[in-house]
Amino acid sequence: MPDIQSLYSEKVMDHFRNPRNVGEIENPDGTGHVGNPICGDIMELYIKVNGNTITDAKFKTFGCGAAIATSSMVTEMIIGKTIDEALEISNKTVAEALGGLPAAKMHCSVLAEDALRSAIDDYHSKQKKGKSKAKAKKK
Amino acid sequence: MKRIYLDYAATTPTHRDVVKAMLPYFSDSFGNPSSIYSYGQESKGAVEKAREQVANLISAHDEEIVFTSGGTEADNFAIKGVAYANPERNHIIISSIEHHAVIETCKFLEKRGFEITYLPVDKDGLVDPDDVRKTITDKTCLISIMHANNEIGTIQPIKKLATIAREAGVYFHTDAVQAAGQIPINVDDVGVDLLSMSAHKLYGPKGVGALYIRKGTRLVPFMHGGSQENDRRGSTENVPGIVGFGKATAIALEAMTGEIERQTRLRDHLITSILEQIDGVRLNGHPTKRLPNNVNVSIDYVEGESMLLNLDLENICASTGSACSSSSLEASHVLLALGLGHEQAHSSLRFTVGKWTTEEDINRVLEVLPKIVARLRAMSPLLKSHK
Numbered sequence: 001m002p003d004i005q006s007l008y009s010e011k012v013m014d015h016f017r018n019p020r021n022v023g024e025i026e027n028p029d030g031t032g033h034v035g036n037p038i039c040g041d042i043m044e045l046y047i048k049v050n051g052n053t054i055t056d057a058k059f060k061t062f063g064c065g066a067a068i069a070t071s072s073m074v075t076e077m078i079i080g081k082t083i084d085e086a087l088e089i090s091n092k093t094v095a096e097a098l099g100g101l102p103a104a105k106m107h108c109s110v111l112a113e114d115a116l117r118s119a120i121d122d123y124h125s126k127q128k129k130g131k132s133k134a135k136a137k138k139k
Numbered sequence: 140m141k142r143i144y145l146d147y148a149a150t151t152p153t154h155r156d157v158v159k160a161m162l163p164y165f166s167d168s169f170g171n172p173s174s175i176y177s178y179g180q181e182s183k184g185a186v187e188k189a190r191e192q193v194a195n196l197i198s199a200h201d202e203e204i205v206f207t208s209g210g211t212e213a214d215n216f217a218i219k220g221v222a223y224a225n226p227e228r229n230h231i232i233i234s235s236i237e238h239h240a241v242i243e244t245c246k247f248l249e250k251r252g253f254e255i256t257y258l259p260v261d262k263d264g265l266v267d268p269d270d271v272r273k274t275i276t277d278k279t280c281l282i283s284i285m286h287a288n289n290e291i292g293t294i295q296p297i298k299k300l301a302t303i304a305r306e307a308g309v310y311f312h313t314d315a316v317q318a319a320g321q322i323p324i325n326v327d328d329v330g331v332d333l334l335s336m337s338a339h340k341l342y343g344p345k346g347v348g349a350l351y352i353r354k355g356t357r358l359v360p361f362m363h364g365g366s367q368e369n370d371r372r373g374s375t376e377n378v379p380g381i382v383g384f385g386k387a388t389a390i391a392l393e394a395m396t397g398e399i400e401r402q403t404r405l406r407d408h409l410i411t412s413i414l415e416q417i418d419g420v421r422l423n424g425h426p427t428k429r430l431p432n433n434v435n436v437s438i439d440y441v442e443g444e445s446m447l448l449n450l451d452l453e454n455i456c457a458s459t460g461s462a463c464s465s466s467s468l469e470a471s472h473v474l475l476a477l478g479l480g481h482e483q484a485h486s487s488l489r490f491t492v493g494k495w496t497t498e499e500d501i502n503r504v505l506e507v508l509p510k511i512v513a514r515l516r517a518m519s520p521l522l523k524s525h526k
Contacts, residue, residue: 017452062519062521063444
């Protein structure tokens with residue numbers, strides 16, 4: 001079908017129509033909350049980590065078709081990956097996995113990368129706090 | 140699935156009778172109106188008949204109509220034409236919600252030494268006539284304020300504004316691209332000096348428009364070349380386009396009263412029902428001083444392009460002021476000028492009804508829109524943070 005849909009790849013439209021992993025995780029191990037200053041998109045990413053592996057991920061996004069599709073794709077890509085493996089994911093790899101994005105929409109994929117890094121940062125800082133709490137208990 | 144077109148403010152389908160009127164002027168009566176033999180004179184006659192039809196729409200004299208390539212050219216012509224014809228004055232007043240064709244033309248002049256005043260609007264999009272009065276100086280050469288806004292449909296008090304300009308001895312231009320053909324316009328009654336129109340917004344073809352220039356108005360020609368259009372715009376006339384424009388204005392004039400009533404009913408039905416069925420909705424633009432065909436709402440917590448995409452999947456064509464749908468990545472300057480926050484501007488949706496919109500079309504929107512909004516709100520991080 002022509003129209004807006006020809007703007008996006010089939011994969012983008014698939015993730016837009018049926019976004020994977022929408023929602024929130026209760027007591028997440030890491031949360032990323034980012035906004036894109038360029039176009040006003042907002043994304044929240046929640047991750048659950050077991051050992052060093054991301055076992056679950058969920059998102060909530062206010063944004064255009066590309067923003068929703070990249071959010072959905074990034075959750076799909078990180079589940080089952082270790083933290084280090086997840087950190088290798090960039091906005092470009094997300095866009096590639098979606099079969100490409102229109103040039104004007106590439107900035108939307110940055111949102112997903114930023115949310116991922118922010119969630120992992122949050123996970124790391126929680127880990128540190130956890131450890132220092134554990135230490136404090138021992139004393 | 141039937142495609143439902145609700146973006147008549149973007150463009151309209153060319154009326155079949157208009158196409159029919161145009162057809163002879165491609166391959167049969169193809170002559171150049173400047174040629175003296177019969178082919179040329181046939182074309183010339185057709186152009187002059189169209190000029191009369193277009194003049195009729197706004198109660199102007201035929202010779203006050205200059206055909207252009209569209210609304211954007213008409214706006215450029217009016218503004219640059221007055222600016223360069225009156226070198227002793229270098230101040231122009233416009234509203235902050237003008238179409239880009241006016242704003243960008245003024246920015247161009249601003250870089251070349253002109254001083255531009257961008258007047259604010261109130262929450263409904265209305266310009267305050269007192270602001271206009273206070274801003275005029277002895278350097279002001281032109282005031283340009285649009286008749287009706289293309290995004291929010293707000294209709295300005297043009298007669299009041301033009302009267303202020305006239306009393307101060309300043310030219311008044313109005314971009315009537317959205318208003319012409321939709322609501323009655325009488326240039327003598329409202330007292331404007333210049334008025335822009337476009338054919339493709341009123342069921343005519345794309346690529347043709349007109350500038351009304353009141354007799355005696357000083358402005359330089361826009362296109363230098365031949366002596367067409369009374370030496371005001373060189374270039375061989377777009378004969379089929381002009382004929383189509385003329386026919387379209389004749390049809391618009393005839394249908395106007397009935398269409399205003401019918402479209403207003405559809406518009407109000409859509410507005411009232413959206414406000415009833417979906418919470419967190421704001422109507423953008425004036426509730427009553429608005430074009431009969433315009434519905435513009437901001438739907439909290441949901442981004443505009445994602446709504447457009449979902450509507451498109453349901454075969455409904457609409458529009459948004461969200462940055463995400465524009466290549467500039469900037470939210471609508473019109474919505475921001477109303478005082479809306481960036482999130483509300485991103486959450487806007489515009490439906491513009493037209494000649495072929497039916498009650499069933501509106502009901503179809505009302506059937507799918509609440510579901511789309513609910514689905515998108517379920518994934519919106521904004522909703523939670525407002526709880």
